Each structure stands twice: as C-alpha cells, then as structure tokens.
Amino acid sequence: MQADALVLLGAGTIDVPPSWVRPGAAVIRCQPSLETGIVTYTVIVITITLHSCFSVFISDIEISRAQTPKPVDQLAAEIGVLPEELEAYGRSKAKVQLSLLDRLHTQPDGKYVLVAGITPTPLGEGKSTVTIGLVQALSAHLKLNSFACLRQPSQGPTFGVKGGAAGGGYAQVIPMEEFNLHLTGDIHAITAANNLVAAAIDARMLHEATQSDKALFNRLVPSVNGVRRFSPIQISRLNRLGINKTDPASLTPQEVSTFVRLDLDPSKITWQRVVDTNDRFLRKITVGQASTEKGMIRETGFDIAVASEIMAILALADSLEDMKNRLARMVVGTSRSGQPITAEDLGVSGALAVLMKDAIKPTMMQTLEGTPVFVHAGPFANIAHGNSSVLADKLALKLVGRNGFVVTEAGFGADIGMEKFFNIKCRASGLRPNVVVLVATVRALKMHGGGPNVIAKVRILVAGGCRSNLRKQIQIAHLFGVPVVVALNVFKTDTQAEIDLVCQLAKECGASDAVPCHHWAQGGRGSLELAQAVNEATSRPSNFQFLYNIEMPIVEKIRTIAQKVYGADDIELSPEAEAKIDYYNQQGYGSLPICMAKTHLSLSHMPDKKGAPTGFTLPIRDVRASIGAGFIFPLVGTMSTMPGLPTRPCFYDIDLDPVTEEITGLF
C-alpha cells in the first residue's frame, strides 16, 4: 500500500532507508513501539525537493515488521488460555484447542459486535481496518477485554491483484506476511480434503464402468483373514438405502447392485476441484484424457480453494462432531435415477474429518497493539456466507467474559454479509449480536449520491449517499432488531464538513451513533470515539430476530430477502430455478436457510445501480445447494469462483532477502 500522508502524533529522528526516497517526494516515517499498551511514534520529516506536497512511501509490511509481535504463549497467558490448550505454530501464531469451550462452559459470553459495511466501491471501504482499530481501542486504550475475529484470506489474490488482507496502516494483524501466506495450513487442508472428494468421484465412476457388481462388491467389502464385513461408512450408506443388514453375505443380488453402484450421472456432478491460486485457465477443463482413463473424459473445472463447500462447513461447524457430520452430508452430484450422492456414499467422509482435524481449531494472532485476534475460515461471500467461523466467535466470547467485546466481520455490504451473518451464521451458532458497526466512507457515499466526484456538488452527493444507501443499510440491521453505530472511515481527502455531515445524517437515518475513525493513521487511538460509541450502544436493548422462519417455502424465503433487504418489488424465477427448488423440496432440503449469490456492488442485482434502487424485479437465474454447509444458494448473477492473474501480477514485486529472511513487496 502506498500512502499519501500520515497523521503525526510526535516527533523524533530515525534513519530513512534510501529505498524510501522517491524523486519529487518528501519522506515521513512512523515507528511504532509498544510499551505497556501505549503506542508511541517517532517521526522524521525530510524535505527532499521543493515540492510542497508530501508523499509518504511506507508500506503495510514495513509497519508490520517494525513491531515485533509478543510471543504467542505470552499473549495466550494474558487472555487466559492455558498452556495445554495452545498449539504454537512458530512464535507468533497458535491454534487454540476446542476443549477450552468445555472448560469455560459456565463463563458468561462477552458482547458480540458485527462490523458490516454500506455497499462498497470496488476498492472496499475498510471493514477489516475498522475491526482491528476498534479492538485496539477497546483493549489497549479503554482497557476492556476484546477479541477480533477475522476471516483467513485466500493466498491466490496475494500474488494476483489484491495484495494482503491483514488490515492496513496502524490497524493490522501481525505478522502480516504470515496472515497472508500459509498461516497454519487451514486452506491447504481444505484443498486436500476437497480434492480427495473429487479424485474419489472420478475414480469411482471409472471403477463402476469397468467392473461387474460382484467384482465391485468383492473389492469394496473384501475378505480379510476369511472375514468379510462392512465398514461403519458402508453401514451408513446401507441405512440410507433402506437395507438394514450388517452381514455382507445376506445381501440379495439387487441389494448388492444398489449398494455398490453410486451410478453418478457425469452431467450432474456439482463438485469441482480447487487450488488456492488465481489460475483462470482451470475455470473450465476436460479431465480423463490419458489412455489409462479409458475414454471417460468429462468437462469440469477448478474453483479457488476458499470457494469450496468445505470452507463454508469449517466456518459454520460448532464442534468436531458437527463438522464431521456436515462433511458426510455434502452432496457431490446426482445418480442417474435422481438420488443425491454424498461424500459418505463415496466412503471418504472419515478421511475428510481426519484431514480437517487441525483446521477446526482457530488460529490466534495479534494486532499491532498486541491485542488478540482469531483468524479462522474465509468462505466466499456470494456462493457462501462470507463470515469467519462460529467456533472462533464462541471461543472469543468466553475468553473476553461478561464485560468484554468480540468484534467479528461480515463480508461485502450489509445487505449480503450482515444478512447472512444473521440468518445463516447466528442460526447455526445460536449467538445473538448486540450491535452492528456499519462502515462508511465519504468516497462510497459520494458514489451512492450520484457521483462521479464533482467538486461543486460534493456536499449534495454525500448527503444523497447517506439518505439512500446508508439509510437503507441501517434499516436492514433494524429489521433484525439490532442497533447500529456508523463508523466513518476517514481518508485524508475528506473535509471536516463532510465528516460532520455524514455523522449528523447517519444519526438522522436511525443510527444510535455515528463517529469518524482514524485507525489507519493512528491505530487504536484513532478509534477511541468508535469504541466509546460501541460500548454505549451495547448497553441499549437488542431485540434480535430472524428475518424469516426457516420452515417457510424456499421461494418465500428468497422473496422475503429480495423485498425486505434489497428493496425489490418481487422476484422472477427461471425455469431452471423452479425445477431445482422442486427437486430440493422433494429431497427434504426445503427448510435450509438461503444464501443469496448476488453482486455486492449494488443493493440490486445491477452493479451500476447505486444508492438504494427500487422498482426492480430480482431475477433468480438458477438455484444451487450446499447441503453439508446447510444452505440453498440462489444465483442472481454469474459468480466467478476463480480469479485470474493480470498482466503484471503482484508477484513481480514480492521478494525474499535470503540473508535477513525479510519479505518485501507484500502490501
């Protein structure tokens, strides 16, 4: 990240490395150091040329590296995690065992704060930095226990166009390079599990195509030392098939055939392979072209790893057993007779649980100011629900205790991320939020007010954005009975008049409070006002309620979201969508919650319709289901599940000093 200015809080001198000096620029460096919870700054300003503008070239990774993280076992001790509950991964990150939930069973939960945003520009409005700034303010400055719960970012975009996702400026998770790279391997575990399912699908189709019922049965239920028995996974399949027998010898030939043949319809396999790499050429591929696969070619594709249903399961599971059951229930395709085929039918569900046994434990890191963070799960926010894990939130709520705060973040704008947080994640977890922090920027508000940015009209544009998109997003939170604090993420280009206007209008639109935030430049100190407002808001009553009853018909649930959340007049289902809904109802999936796959760039399905559009009908192009994760996802547009690399990807600038082991170019 390249900054144009920093707010300076002190003065002093340090050396400026020559690499920071650019022609035509002045250089400023801020050096944070953490002593007893207080951030101090050492600043030097050198005028290199006569230019009057200040340009600061200080990257997020330089800020991150300037602060040595405290040892993770020390952090754990500070927040009450016992040594035996901690599994360190190097010095600055650790997994926390789920047994902590049992130990703290009687401990009251802390307050539960969701950070959501108004409809964003394509650049994002800074929910992650607000989240981190808020916990830094709560913990390090207000001395209230607090925990941030963040999503783990995909590694693919780190090398593509996006760069890091650990927050930014003085509101970061450190070390940011570990946050953005392998971390503790959870996404790699998901990749391995996802692709084992895929390999099992194609291999099974090949084996079924080339073997008789008898040969399949003899191999699937082999005689070991003269004894033939079903494995527990096979008993489960028999039960689902209505064959209540446990002696392999007692099956009729018809039952043998039913048992051994999944009879997957190649055209109805919904399971894709995944890689955690931006590899656009894998979007659509043909597999099975080697002669060893005997002509069983098939079109399929790869998604980016975080789009795997297994990621959504990791985020929603509330115990190891729950995760294992969800993995077993995942539907990978349909048999030729129309029956859903699950991971358990493939015999692979136990192995998936084994591959995911460590991934289910949240990873603990820290902010720049030494306050605790859980990084755990990062499902897509369109085809999945876009929220970090239930388990991290639960653990954190116990750890902070009654007067503490857990701040968790929802993906995209509030119409998507927050709605799914409430209707899907809170339904799975049983947790109830106390307050929503709604992040806005003047930049995005101007866009919603009818930008492009014309100086003369700025005030009108900002007001328009507040009265349209911001108001609507506040109203959405109120549909669920939760109070809203608006956090205006201040950019250096914002004027005081704009800041004042947004805060005033936000309160007029129903926010409990609205405050400017300067966490990017100032860290926790820049979010003190927000922390106080959030603390205040949580003392007010929250009357949380779901938007829809889970037993409503699928179509009615979709319509409710479209009308009440998005502001649509109605929905329109394609014939494919109608047929799928009928099929899901037949299969008993009718009472799952809904996970809309819609653009995040508008409240409507039309990315260029800003503000709070009305008078539109939401088209439902298709409907899909993640049965293991436990939701139905209607497709409102075409969702890309595999990003690409640009002509000059980020990786051109990423390098490692082989002597110091320092990473450069991550930002």
Next chain:
Amino acid sequence: MQADALVLLGAGTIDVPPSWVRPGAAVIRCQPSLETGIVTYTVIVITITLHSCFSVFISDIEISRAQTPKPVDQLAAEIGVLPEELEAYGRSKAKVQLSLLDRLHTQPDGKYVLVAGITPTPLGEGKSTVTIGLVQALSAHLKLNSFACLRQPSQGPTFGVKGGAAGGGYAQVIPMEEFNLHLTGDIHAITAANNLVAAAIDARMLHEATQSDKALFNRLVPSVNGVRRFSPIQISRLNRLGINKTDPASLTPQEVSTFVRLDLDPSKITWQRVVDTNDRFLRKITVGQASTEKGMIRETGFDIAVASEIMAILALADSLEDMKNRLARMVVGTSRSGQPITAEDLGVSGALAVLMKDAIKPTMMQTLEGTPVFVHAGPFANIAHGNSSVLADKLALKLVGRNGFVVTEAGFGADIGMEKFFNIKCRASGLRPNVVVLVATVRALKMHGGGPNVIAKVRILVAGGCRSNLRKQIQIAHLFGVPVVVALNVFKTDTQAEIDLVCQLAKECGASDAVPCHHWAQGGRGSLELAQAVNEATSRPSNFQFLYNIEMPIVEKIRTIAQKVYGADDIELSPEAEAKIDYYNQQGYGSLPICMAKTHLSLSHMPDKKGAPTGFTLPIRDVRASIGAGFIFPLVGTMSTMPGLPTRPCFYDIDLDPVTEEITGLF
C-alpha cells in the same frame, strides 16, 4: 498394518479392547512405555479359540498412539537446539532454523550412514524401519548421539493404497498420523509454489496473445507516481537478454518486444500443475476452455506434488539463497525461437522463495524410543533423486557431533537411490558418507534367486539371490569406495538357517559385516547387532569417489551409469534423446549430473529381470532436464507421476473419533 506375530519380551496384563478380537484368533498386545530410554513391554495373551495359530491385530497407529511423544521443546533441549532456534508446530513437531548451521560452524560433523536396499519386491524391503531401528539402537541402547533423516511422504498415497510411511511396528516415527498428514505444510507450500508458476505461464501466454508490445510494456513496467522503473526480477531478465539498460525509456522498440514477449511455444511447455492427491483423471487434461480464455486451450496434466521440481530443489538446496537461485533458474518451457524460459523470466521467482521460506527449515520429530528425527523433503526417486534434504543431513551432522551418527535413507534399490545419493546429493552437499547399510530380506533374495517360493529349493533360491543381486549392489557401493554393512530385515517366516546363510554369503560377497535385524518387533533392541556393526564399520577407511567426472559428455555419463551400475553392455539413444542432449549441450547444461528414470524392480530396464541381469542394452527413450534442481534425467521407461485410487481406497477405513480426536484406520 496387520501383524501375524510379535516377539514378546516381557509379561503382564492389560485390557484388550473388544475391537481387537477377531473370530479364530488369539490376541496379543504389547504396550511400550518409555522410561529413561528403555522400552518395556506389557503383554497379555488370550486364547479366544482353539486355533493354534496366533494372529495379532495390532496396527502401527495403535503402537504409535500408545507412546506419548515427549514435548518437542524437551527433545530439542536434549540434543542441543536452543529455544530460539526452534519453531514448534503443535506439541510434537518443530521446525529448526538454519541459523543453527552458523552457530555450530566449528563443530565437527558426525558419521554419515546411508541406508539403501537391494532391488526390492513391489512390497518394499523395509529401509525406513531399518533406519529408525538403527538410530533407536544407537541412541537409546548404545548411548551414541544419533539422528535419522527421513523423507516426508506424499499425502496422496496415504488415502490410496499405501497407507502410512512412518516406519512400522516398534520402529516408527511418532505421532505417525502427523508424519503422514500435513506435517508442517512443506508439501502444501510446494504445491502452492508449483501452481503459481503454472498459472503465471498460461496467464502470460494469454496476455501476450491479446496485447501489443506497447500495452504489455506499459503494464509490465507501469508508471508509479510518474516514475517508471524495472523491478529487480526484470533487470535480471534484461541482463540475460543482453540488454544492459536500467532506464525503461531507453529501450528500443525491438528491445521492448524482446523484453515483454516470452513467446512461449505452447507445445514445448514442460511445467505441469500438481496436487498432493492420487487423482488419475488429471494425468492428461485440456485447460482454458472457458470463454474468458478466448480459445487458448492447451493439453497439459497434473503430477502428484512430490514430483514437482520444487521438491527436488528443496531437497538439494543448501541455503535459502541457493534455493532462491535454483527456483529462479527453473526452466518451464521453450520459446518459439528455442530459448529456455525460466521462472525468473515469468517474474515469479521472488514469490516462490517467499512461499517456500518456512519449508526450507527441516521438521524435527522423534522415534518411538524418543530419539530425534528430521523429516524433510521427499522427491520422486525416478524423475528426481529420491533422497531427503541436504540441509537436514547437515544440521543433524552438526547436532550429533564427532562421535555421533546421522542415518539417512535413499529411495528404491541401491542402483538408483544410492547412486543418486552419491552422484547428485553428495555432489551438491559436499558431504561424504562413511558407510552404507544395505537392507535385504529373505523374501526378495528368494525372488532374485529365481523364485517363486518352492520349499524344497528355498536354500538354493536364497543363495542365488545373495550371489546375484546382493553381490552386485554391494559392488556398486564399492565403486564409490564406501564400505557396506548388510542388514537382513527378519520376517517371522524366515528360518534360522536362511538367516545364517544370508549373513555368511553377504560377507563372502564383500560386505564388511552382515547381521539380522528385529527392529519391527523389538524396536532398537532388535537392531543392537546392526548398530554395533555400523559403529565398527565407520572406524574403517572410506575412500569416497564419484562415479563420473561432471564434465564428461552427457552420453558418457549415462553410459557409465548403465555399464558400471546396472551391468548393461551399452546404451541405445532414441532420436528424441539424441536431439535433446544436443539441445542441452547448446544451452550450457552439459555439465549437470545424471538422474536416471528407471524401474526400481530390476537392475536393468526390464522389471521382470531379477538377480543381476547382463547382456542387455539400456534404451534411452527420451531425456529431460530439471535445471533448477540441477540434473538431466534420461527416461528409460514410462514413469507414472500421478498415482490413482483403487476401487476400495484406504480412506474407507480412515476415521476420526469426534470425542477423543483419535484417528483410526491409518496404517
């Protein structure tokens, strides 16, 4: 693993879980517990039926789990690793920092022992268990410092047909489930790095096909705040192109075109994608079929992750800088004008080093008897060199000190794994081995003596195997000037007469010593004789020499290996092979060592020719190169680089108890 018998060393009583009891079997359980370095056994024998045969159903994972590993920080302290040099990954494994090499720079190396094998049966002859049994005997019983250096197994086969690879019985690395699963993520890092290269290749071809020179240049060397400059990676490419300019504005249009266009020939891309899953349907695929890729479809394939050149680099690198340079040199394909295109040309080499920065640190674990083990790198033994890492061996040699032992293992039979250990790994590391332990089994010797197993002829068969394959493999080690100790890995079906015969003949064939080993059933105690023999052999002179001078022509190097090691009369090159050798000579790759890709099931290229075949001409079908890893690999047969899943893969039996978190079915 299912055992038929165990050697019992003590008696006592414990409970037998009902799941161990099978019809028609008696049950024995051995419960090892480690106290002050001594293994004690508690045994119960229950006769369930009147059958006189004993069948013991005790799996490797049950043995592994019965022994709680000591905390890895305690193990580290015992062997002299400082706390700040250790990066724990959970409680029982840790990465060791390379800075330890600097700290122990003046420490003399220990003795360096290579474990190799005779030409194996398809079941393998137990090199890993011999390696572990030997260090257990050296450390826990002879009280000599010792370290085992093992390869990390691919996760794919763990769920396919192979099961675990952590040794077996009472000669295991624990916890075996961590050894066989993600471990510390090194293979996942290789997968990520390998696939980033692949994504960069296809994306680059697409961008070059759709943009003008000028557009490419403007994107590859963008103006940032009015300044346009090359990145260090781009400067390297310019230098290789002979363009010694650093100001982007000074390039001529022709130089711009040369710089921006890699002009990769799609038919000459040698880089494949990888997954760590047995996914046979990915052996040959077509990519780029989505409309977004504009018709740029291409046939390619996936290998299993451990077949990646990056794995071979990890195993051969002797520092972070060396690894980074090797990654940059990797050749991914050829331009239309015949120039090799490297990872650095793609701009991705710094990012690869970043992805691999933790993988380069060896992972420390322990044996069942609490002695230290490094697990690091696991390249294929045919298209690569099949040995664990140079860095793990170097670290271990410093840690054990002058009178200590490092026991490292080479893949396949000695004609392949040992030859590559000497000619490739020792050349890269500068290390010199003191002794070779050559593992043999009566089962394999019978095969080489002309089996199948006919009782009347058994003695003749065993003797035949000794005088053919065993003798030849001993002679191969002597070509390099290294003494040989033969380790006969004893099976319960071996008779004392067979054991005595093998030991006697091995010595007649030139072995310094030959002893039976009972580590599988007895742990270190069962390898005491071997440990004493190895200790004795290392006091003899070793006059190590390479088999060939690196500057010999490629063809002569191949011929030398074929004639002196395999016993071939000569070699025969296909026209493709000749053309490739010419090309590699032109490109300056002529002085790389040779890494033969040959079947491990015979000394010849014909898997069914057992013993020590003679009178054959070795056909060289094709020749390929891993320029980053630093070897030329002639293909003697068709090497599968992607295993498949059988009809009933191992995963059917693998499960996780969600309450105890215990894994079952890994064996």
